[in-house]
Amino acid sequence: MKKTPDKPKLLQLPKLPPLKKEASTIIVLVVSAVIFVVALFVAHSGEAKDTGSLFWVYGTExxxxxxxxxxxxxxxxxxxxxxxxxxxxxxxxxxxxxxxxxxxxxxxxxxxxxxxxxxxxxxxxxxxxxxxxxxxxxxxxxxxxxxxRIPFLIGFLILFFIVVVLVGGLTGLQSLIGLAFTCVCLFAILIPMLLKGAPTIPTTFVMCAYISLVCFTILGGVHRKTVGAFLGTVAGTFLAMVFGLGAQFLGKIDGLRLEDVEPLYQLAVYEGIPIGMEGLLVASIIICALGAVMDVAMSIASALEEIHAANPKLTQKELFKSGMNVGRDMAGTMTNTLILAFLGSELTLMIFLYARDLSFYHLFSTAFVSLETIAGLSSSIGMILAIPLTALISSMLITRGSKEEQSRK
Incomplete structure (x- = not known):
């Protein structure tokens, strides 16, 4: 009997072991730091445009x-x-x-x-x-x-830090680091880039996605929980942006009708500052939605991780249902939080409008009512739709990760 020649073995690359959580976290943070430095350089590069003083000064005074x-x-x-x-x-x-x-x-x-x-x-x-x-x-x-009031504000800020750390411990400290990073990104990168003429809506959305990535990584490292929360946050914020754009188009109103846009308009007209004011309404919706969506997404992803740890035999469908149950309990209170945040910031104007006893058409035709309605509802819709999206993404990541862990064993 003739011996069949052995088939030549194909060259196969060895399977690399999965990166550990700590290594993945370090890689993400290093890449994020590089992106931060580059964005900071871009935001402040070039010749700074003189916007003049807030006050008129005559002669050599x-x-x-x-x-x-x-x-x-x-x-x-x-x-x-x-x-x-x-x-x-x-x-x-x-x-x-x-x-x-x-x-x-x-x-x-x-x-x-x-x-x-x-x-x-x-x-x-x-x-x-x-x-x-x-x-x-x-x-x-x-x-x-x-x-x-600067000494008072500094003291009040220190009190806030103390309360957060005492109640939240290490997690509270990590959240403060994330908060500081968010403020730096908004004031040192986003605003200078918008003043240089960067497209308002895309720039704001990308910056918010970047902020959520870094904050989640600082808070929990690279883990199924944080990855699911991040993807759910990006999806929910994107939907808030989409609904804001649709409402802006159908309502025939944009950022030029915002209450405090007039000083920016003066800068654009007289100083040539190339800021895209039309997109400021949707940009504000993206920023306002980000906090609520991050909260909801992280809560659902954490809950599903705990549920799976308690009962690893749950299927993806069962985990998804559990996530939806958790999300439904949060939807009502978080919607109230967003709407009340928008209305509370304009309490003085609301009292004035009520005192004027305006007619129905007069009141609801004002730019204020339209803007606040669009902003509040778009942010709420994005936050609510983030619930099923986060539940779906997290349940898929958890069950798939669990199967891979079992196969390696």
Whole structure:
């Protein structure tokens, strides 16, 4: 019997073992750091455009804002404002010592003008922020801009950090790191890029996706739970953006109708700042939705991980149902949170509109009502749809990961 020749064996690459959680986490954080540095460079590269001062300055006069301490109240003329609860209107002549800037250590006379809705009377020992105007002949005139609340705000921020760490422990500390990273990304990268003319909506969405990736990695490393939460967050935020774009198109309203857009419009017209104001409505929807969607996605992914750990025999379908049950309990309260956050930020305007006793068509035809409705509902829809998406993605990752672990054993 003839021996059949052996078939030549194909060259096969050895199977690489899966990366450990710690190694994957380090890789993601290193790549994210590189992206951060590159984005920071792009955001601040090129010639910075001079946007001028917030205040008009004529001739060779210069205006600075410096911290000072009230040494003495030389004179005051004020009266109780009857329309408000204990507020005063009037003026004060103060002897102050400037604490910062060119004139630090000098004692000057400052004037404090205040009313019921602007400024407030001060006392000896109070810290204030001064508007220091230097005239062409060298004379200096100072007025009180506001009470210096920076020390109070720093103390309040420290209290917040302490409470978060005491209650949350290591997880609380990690969340604070994520919060700090989010603020840096928004203020040091996103806003400068928008001011340089980057497309408003795509840039905001990509930045929010990047923020969620880094925050989830800091919070839980690269794990099935965090991967599922990240993918669910990106999907939910994307849907909020899509519904915001659709509502903006159908409602024939955009970011140019936002309440505080006029100063940006002035910068665009008179200073040539190329910011895309039309997309600011949807950009605000993306940012507002991000926090709620991250919360929901992480809660569902964590719950499914715990459920699977307690009963590893559950199928993907059963895990998905469990995730939906958890998500339904969260949907109502989180929707209230988003809507109340939008309405609470405009409480003063709502009281004013109610007091004017506007007709139905008058009230609901205002840009304010349309903008708040679009923003609140689009964010809520994105958050609600993130529930089944996160449940589906997490259940798939958990069951597939469990099968791979069993096969390796």
């Amino acid at each position: 210069t205006i600075d804002f410096e911290a000072a301490t009230v040494n003495e109240i030389v004179g005051e003329d004020m009266a109780l404002d009857e329309a408000t609860e204990g507020s005063y209107s009037g003026s004060q002549e103060l002897a102050v010592t400037i604490d910062t800037g060119t004139y630090a250590g000098k004692q000057l006379t400052a004037y404090n003008y205040f009313g019921a809705i602007s400024g407030s009377p001060v006392e000896v020992g109070d810290g204030v922020t001064l508007t220091v105007k230097t005239h062409p002949n060298g004379d200096v005139s100072t007025t009180v801009y506001e009470i210096n």
